[in-house]
Amino acid sequence: MTLRTLLLAGAAMTAIGTAATAAETVKLGIAAEPYPPFTVPDAAGNWTGWEIEMAMAFCEAAELECVVTPVAWDGIIPALTSGKIDMIVGSMSITEERKQVIDFSDKYYNTPTSVIAEQGSGIEPTNESLAGKTLGIQGSTIHENYAEKHFPDAEIKLYQTQDEANQDLYAGRVDAVQADSLALQAFLDSDEGKACCEMAGDVEPDVEILGPGVGIGLRKEDDALEEKLNAAIAQVRADGTYDEISKKYFSFDIYGG
Numbered sequence: 001m002t003l004r005t006l007l008l009a010g011a012a013m014t015a016i017g018t019a020a021t022a023a024e025t026v027k028l029g030i031a032a033e034p035y036p037p038f039t040v041p042d043a044a045g046n047w048t049g050w051e052i053e054m055a056m057a058f059c060e061a062a063e064l065e066c067v068v069t070p071v072a073w074d075g076i077i078p079a080l081t082s083g084k085i086d087m088i089v090g091s092m093s094i095t096e097e098r099k100q101v102i103d104f105s106d107k108y109y110n111t112p113t114s115v116i117a118e119q120g121s122g123i124e125p126t127n128e129s130l131a132g133k134t135l136g137i138q139g140s141t142i143h144e145n146y147a148e149k150h151f152p153d154a155e156i157k158l159y160q161t162q163d164e165a166n167q168d169l170y171a172g173r174v175d176a177v178q179a180d181s182l183a184l185q186a187f188l189d190s191d192e193g194k195a196c197c198e199m200a201g202d203v204e205p206d207v208e209i210l211g212p213g214v215g216i217g218l219r220k221e222d223d224a225l226e227e228k229l230n231a232a233i234a235q236v237r238a239d240g241t242y243d244e245i246s247k248k249y250f251s252f253d254i255y256g257g
Contacts, residue, residue: 024063024064024065025064025065025066025067026059026064026065026066026067026086026087026225027066027067027069027084027085027086027087028055028059028066028067028068028069028085028086028087028089029069029070029071029076029079029080029084029085029086029087029088029089029090029217030047030051030052030055030068030069030070030071030088030089030090031070031071031072031073031076031090031091032070032071032072032073033072033073033160033161033162033163034161034163035049035051035090035091035162035183036049036183036186037049037050037182037183037186037249038050038051038052038090038091038182038183039051039052039090041070047068047070049249050245050246050248050249050250050254051089051090051091052068053245053248054089054108054236054242054245054246055068055089057232057236057241057242057245058089058108058216058229058232058233058236059232060232061231061232061235061236061241062228062229062231062232063228064228069084069085071084071085073090073138073140073141073160073161074139074140074160076088076090076092076217077098077101077102077217080102080217080218080219081101081102081219086218086219086222086225087216087217087218087222087225087229088102088216088217088218089216089217090217091180091183091214092104092214092215092216092217093142093210093211093213093214094107094211094212094213094214094215095142095208095209095210095211096208096211097145098217102217102218102219102220103217103218103219103220103222103226104215104216104217104218105215105216105218105226105229105230105233106215106230106233106234107212107213107214107215108213108214108215108216108233108255109213109214109254109255109256110212110213110214110254110255110256110257111180111181111182111254111256112180112181112202112203113142113143113146113178113179113180113181113202113203113210114178114179114180114181114184114199114200114201114202114203115130115135115176115177115178115199115200115201115202115203116169116176116177116184116187116188116193116197116198116199116200117169117175117176117177117197117198117200118169118172118175118176118196118197118198119196119197119198120198121175121176121200123175123176123200124200124201125178125200125201125202125203125204127150127151127152127153127154128153130151130153130154130175130176131153131154132153132154132155133154133155133175133176134154134155134156134157134173134174134175134176135147135151135154135155135156135157135174135175135176135177135178136157136159136165136166136168136169136174136176136177136178137156137157137158137159137165137177137178137179138158138159138160138161138162138165138179139158139159139160141179142209142210142211143178143179143180144156144158145209146178146203146206146209146210147178149206149209150203150204150206157174162179162183165177165179166184166187166192166193167192169196169197170192170193170195170196170197176200178203181202182250182254184199185199213256216229237255242255
């Protein structure tokens, strides 16, 4: 065998080895709107937060090269099904309604749904207490569905982003706001939140609407990707990475029951 043949054979083997070990590149869809402490953009447009760190840990464990791809929340499922993104990591609750269109990984966290209101208002998360009150909610979410069912006597005002709803509560344009408890707590911990508002309490559970937790949204045909991500979630939970990331943001177990 000539030297040239040996060199070509070596180059071919190197190329095969590189191809075999190269990570699969996938577009990791997140909501384009900030959702602290889960997803927060900095001045340069880079995204940080608990969910970003956790998603990257899942990607590393699954040997995926993930590219963060912001998409408007109200169009994020169509973006997935049309192939503009390959998975959704955006605090999306696993619900039967959504499972008609997409699949989900195993859950990676589960926290209560809560209501916050003006300090001293006496508002509670019940239909009786919210009757005649204006309740701010981010549209196209499980919270909209929940409020329509459980708070029929409240006036529901929908917003494109959670931050807009929070700001209207601060300005006195709504009486209360409903969302995930952690997202609301992040607002209550801010200067504006401390000045105006308080936690009114958690809503009554409704698994049919609120689901069993949050999972990664996937196309129905992407069974192999779902299998990889389920294994990755289990690995990150087992090897301590999940707790290591979470303790930087929370003083409790966000994984939930």
